[in-house]
Amino acid sequence: MKYLKLFGVFLLLASCSTTQLVENWKNPDIDIYNPSKILIVGVTSNLEAREQFENKLKAEYESRGIEAVTGLEQFEASFTSEKQSEEELKRLENNLIADGFDTILFTKVIGVEDKISYRNDYHQYDNTYRRFSEDYLKYQDAFYNPEYYNEYTVYHAETSMYCICPTKDRELIWKGYIDIIDPESVKETVNDYVRLVMVVLEEQQLTNPKPLIDETNTEAIK
Structure with a gap:
């Protein structure tokens, strides 16, 4: 049954029109991980693409009952374009922990x-x-x-999930390398990328599954 499930996931990933999962790694010390409050950060000079990407991921996590905040909500838009020191990032993590965050999902383009x-x-x-x-x-x-x-053109992207739990140092939970192939539409590319990431994270048991929604019109039944 597990092999059938994996085969189904691979078929689903292959159907994405602009994105392909190249490789992914999961921390072998973690079997199941369910974030409670996650910060979503995308690094790109294209503010429109970043806003769509972060908001799309936020919606996906919220649909799974997980509190999510985008980087654009948490920081100034210029934060990711300015150089940060190790002390500043450590202070940032401490502030996030104090605000109840336990997870950061960090995405960036690493090559073209x-x-x-x-x-x-x-x-x-x-x-x-x-x-x-x-x-x-x-x-x-x-x-x-x-x-x-x-x-x-192929854009090589990387998405990493970090735990910022107060009892341990910043810990890498999962990392995925994803190719974005000849994108033509920001919306289509964002949808494909987010869909792929969430499918993989669900399969790796690193996020809550999306609940089934009963779309039956109960008023019509009455």
Whole structure:
């Protein structure tokens, strides 16, 4: 049954149109973790994207009965663009603990790549029967024919979950590496990314599952 569940999760992740989970790591000392109050921080110079991202994650956590606060609500917008010292961050953590926070979910872009993908079906040659001349003719214009290849951009992102429990030092609970592939819409990309993160965190038992909502119109029944 567990393998069927994992297979279903992988199918769900594969269906995301702009995001792909590359790798993730869970602290082996933690089996189940349920945040009670979480701070959501996204680091990007695109304020619109950051606001949508943090608010979308906040809504997901609140729908699971978990109190969530965005970085834009907690700090000035310039906080993530200004250099912070270790002492300042430690003081920040102490203030968050005093305010009842126990978890930070921190997301950032760690790299950008421009890529080229070559079409396998160019000229629709029969791959089962090909002479040298046919092969050469097919690929000779690969470097200058725009119909042969597609150029796109991949953003490498990282999301980390930290415990800021008062009885221990800041502890990494989970880290996920996610590729954002050729994004065209901020809203679509944010939705895909948040959906993927929450699916993985649920599977890893690092957040409460989303309760089923009975959408039946009770007034109509009456």
